Structures are given as C-alpha cells and as structure tokens.
Amino acid sequence: MSCPAGESSCDGRITIKRNGKAVGSIATKLVGGQTKTYKVAIKRSTRIALAKDGDKTLAVKVVVSAEDDAGNTARTTKSTKLKG
Numbered sequence: 001m002s003c004p005a006g007e008s009s010c011d012g013r014i015t016i017k018r019n020g021k022a023v024g025s026i027a028t029k030l031v032g033g034q035t036k037t038y039k040v041a042i043k044r045s046t047r048i049a050l051a052k053d054g055d056k057t058l059a060v061k062v063v064v065s066a067e068d069d070a071g072n073t074a075r076t077t078k079s080t081k082l083k084g
Contacts, residue, residue, distance in 0.1 A: 001064065005033035012066035016040055016082075018058060028066075042082070050084040057081040 003010035009032065015025040023046040026038055042050075050058050060082055065075040 001028055001030065001038060001066070002035035003030035003032055003066075003068075007032040007068045010066050010068050012064065014038055014040055015063045015065075016042065017061045017063060018046060023060070046082075047084075050082055053084065056084040058084075 001012065001014065010028075010030045012028040012030075013025060014028060015022050017023065024040045024042040026040045028036075028038060030036060046058070050056065058081060059079065061077055061079050063075065063077050065073065067073045
C-alpha cells in the first residue's frame with residue numbers, strides 16, 4: 001500500500017473477504033510518500049478450511065479502502081486465491 005507524496009497522511013483498511021464475510025482485516029496509516037507491505041491475519045476457521053481443501057487454495061477478495069486528510073476516499077477490490 002502507498003500514500004502519494006503530495007499528501008500529509010493516508011488512513012485505510014485492508015480487508016480479506018471469503019463468501020462475502022470478512023475473514024481478516026488490518027487498519028493502516030501512512031505518511032505522504034511512504035509505501036509499506038502489510039500482513040493480514042486470517043481467522044482460524046479460514047485457516048482450517050484452507051488446510052482441508054483438496055487443492056490447498058481458497059478464493060477470496062482483497063478490499064483496500066483509503067482516505068487522505070482532505071477526506072478524499074478510494075476503494076479497490078481484487079479477487080485472488082489464498083494458498084496453503
């Protein structure tokens with residue numbers, strides 16, 4: 001996740017969803033020009049489902065929402081797979 005250099009700070013949230021339900025999320029805070037990689041902890045029930053799945057992958061959606069100091073918001077969603 002990154003915050004543009006022209007901003008003083010950016011607040012946000014990264015949420016991982018499976019079947020429409022949140023299975024993990026983390027709040028983020030960055031200063032202008034900063035880029036950071038985050039690790040999101042997954043709920044125990046999802047980790048168990050991943051371990052039991054035959055091909056060891058689960059389809060999820062990663063939702064990233066962010067807001068700058070001026071109140072401008074952005075949201076993006078990406079479909080991907082968790083691998084166990």
